[in-house]
Amino acid sequence: MAKNLSFTKFLALFLAYLxxxxxxxxxxxxxxxxxxxSPIFSAFFTIVLAVMLLSILCVAICLFFVPFLLxxxxxxxxxxSSTSLFFILKYxxxxxxxxxxNVFNTDTKEAFSYFGFDLIFALIFAVILPIAFIIFADLKYENFKTELKNRAKICSLCLAVFALIFALSSKIFxxxxxxHKELRFYTLPFYPIYSSVKLYKILTQKPLPFxxxxxxxxxxxxKKKIFVLVVGETQRSANYSLNGYTKNDTNFYTKHQNIVSFSxxxxxxxxxxxxxxxxFSDLKRADYDARIAKSRANLTDFTQKVGIKTLWFDNxxxxxxxVCERVKNVIDLRAVSYDDEIFNEAKNLIKTTDESVFIVLHVQGSHGPVYFKGYPDEFKKFRPTCDxxxxxxCDFNTILNTYDNTILYQDFLQNELINALKERESEFETAMFFLSDHGESLGENGIYLHGLPYAIAPNVQKHVPAIIYLSDKTTLNRLKTIKDKELSxxxxxxxxxxxxxxxxxxxxxxFDLFK
Structure with a gap:
């Protein structure tokens, strides 16, 4: 490890790292x-900005990285910074x-799905080794007066450089x-720290009265009714053949049903x-606030309140x-098996119920990055796959095939569910409403998975499938006339x-589709 490393040398190394x-x-x-x-203009002003940023960082380090805190x-x-950069570059x-x-709500099974040789390599060379260097470096400090004087000189020089460049280029920057406000999301370690502070404030807020x-x-x-709401996971409309996707026939099963797919x-x-x-909230996206939504009754409270048997089957x-914390009938499997487990629970209930029921199926669906684990072997129809x-x-084609297999499997399960509903239509008015919670990026423009801020998220993360089956054919036919209307x-x-x-x-x- 470094011996007698002066603060000035450490500063230079740390600025290079940042x-x-x-x-x-x-x-x-x-x-x-x-x-x-032009490329020359772009490169020049990128370098100029780098000098400005390093100047400010230099001042911050001189002020706050005192010996016992450095x-x-x-x-x-x-x-x-290193862990954030890894996931920014990879996904x-x-x-x-x-x-x-999302990280706080990730279970161990999902967390381990992100582990691979590239993550281990990154942890060793971008996290462990730099941290070991810092911990074991033999830093040499001058006496207090000399150290203060040296840092003051560095700060003065950096502030002068920053002020000069800013004065000459502010009309450009x-x-x-x-x-390009979205660029602030990539400043490390600053934006993750800022986000952590915001999260801390949210987590420590006193809950509102219910x-x-x-x-x-x-x-x-x-009239007795059965409504099954299937909440999909990580499925995007762009890969639904019902909506015009042609690479793979992802809706091989439900395309034979009398359904409406909202495009x-x-x-x-x-x-x-x-x-x-x-x-599940009465709040709309434009005025949605998680803290307020958590403090008030949701859709399942309404159905239970009026005596409709409400069940939540979660995989x-x-x-x-x-959302289901007040639901009396909950089965929570946490993705221990495939989604057919909860679909079978729903079908058995549909066959035996003698009262109105509202069933929510919250599936594992197309959850990434391990798409290949989202379906049984018999649904590995589209090949080659990214396992x-x-x-x-993986190349884009194999990712698409693997992802499409997950949709085909969900399509099969929904088709079986519709058939179960049809068997009770002489006694019940029935409905199935499937919609995904969010979409997914599969590598377009180097972006994978989901979760980007709504304002900058690509359309494939925001545009989701939604499918309705109804025993009421008059209403179903009316819905077909608005299948291309923008809904949410x-x-x-x-x-x-x-x-x-x-x-x-x-x-x-x-906001009632059935009216």
């Missing part, structure tokens, strides 16, 4: 300038508060960053932790995200209330 881990940020800056300028702060910066994700919330908005709900319809259906949030609570590794979590090692998760709450005839002031007829 320059390296902000690779994604500077690449974004270069690409942003390149949209309207190593802990440096270790923390390396840990945050194209953003480390914001929602992504951090200020408009540029107004148009508001039972379902208290005055009533129902006056005598322009959009989500509430790009992650499960946002979308699932949102779609999602993340669970029900708090690894290291998606960047905002329609779930009032549509289910409307189907059952539940009366409440929180019902909004404009």
């Amino acid at each position: 320059l390296f881990v902000n690779f994604a940020f500077f690449k974004g800056v270069f690409d942003g300038f390149l949209e309207q300028n 190593k802990p702060l440096a270790v923390l910066a390396v840990l945050i 194209g994700v953003i480390i914001d508060k929602d992504m951090l919330l 200020i408009p540029f960053f107004r148009e 508001l039972d908005i379902a208290n005055n709900a009533t129902i006056d319809e005598a 322009q259906f959009y989500l509430c949030g790009t992650s499960t932790i946002v979308s699932v609570p949102c779609m 999602n590794s993340g669970g029900c995200q708090g 690894t979590a290291e998606l960047n090692k 998760h905002d329609y779930v709450f009032s549509s289910v209330l409307g189907f059952f005839g539940i009366k409440t002031k929180f019902y909004d007829e404009k």
Whole structure:
């Protein structure tokens, strides 16, 4: 390890490291300038910005990296920056508060799906070795007066450089960053730290008093009804043959059913932790607030309140995200097996029930990156496949095939469910509503998985499939006339209330698909 390493030498090494881990940020800056300028212009101003950023970082390190804090702060910066950069480069994700919330809600099974040789390599060379260097470096400090004087000189020089460059280039950089606000997501370790502070504030907020908005709900319809709401996981509309996808016949089974597939259906949030609570809430995406939604009754409270037997069958590794905490009948399998387990539970209930029921199936669906584990071997129809979590090692075609197999499997399960509903149509009015919580990036533009902030997320993460089957053929035929209308998760709450005839002031007829 380094012997008698002066603060100045450490500063130079650490600034070089910070320059390296902000690779994604500077690449974004270069690409942003390149949209309207020459490569030489873009490269020049990217370098100028790098000098400005290093100047500010230099000042911050001189001020805050005092002897007893230097190593802990440096270790923390390396840990945050290197791990963040790995997932940014590998999957194209953003480390914001929602992504951090997803991490907190990830179980061990899902967490281990991300482990591969590339992650181990990154941990060793980008995290463990730099941290070991910092911990065991023999840092040499001058006496207090000399050390203070040296740092003051460095800060003065860096501030002068920053001020000069800013004065000469602010008319270029200020408009540029107004148009490319998303670039701040890639600044390391700053944005992950900022996101952690926001998450901490959310987690430490005192819960709001619970508001039972379902208290005055009533129902006056005598006809018995069965409604199955299938909440899909990580499925995107772009890969549904019902919506025009041609590479693979992903809807081989349901295409023979009399159903409607909405081609322009959009989500509430790009992650499960946002979308699932949102779609069960009376709040719309435009005014959705997770804290408020958690403090008030959701859709399942309304159905239970009026006496409809409500059941939640969950096979999602993340669970029900708090939505089912007041549901009396819950089966939570946490992806211990394939999704047919909960579909079989639903079909058995459909066959035997003698009362109105509302069934929620929350599936594991097409959860990545281990798409190849999302279906039994007999549904490995589209080949070759990408049988690894290291998606960047597979070509796009094999990723598509693997992902499409997961959709084909879900299509089979939905088809079997529809057949079960048909058997009870002489006694019940029946419906199945399938929709996905969010979409997925499969490597387009170097982006994988999901969870990007809504404002910058690609369309494939926001555009989701939605399919309805109804025993009421008049309503079903009417829905076919609006299958290409832009719709969203905002329609779930009032549509289910409307189907059952539940009366409440929180019902909004404009968002009832069945009206």
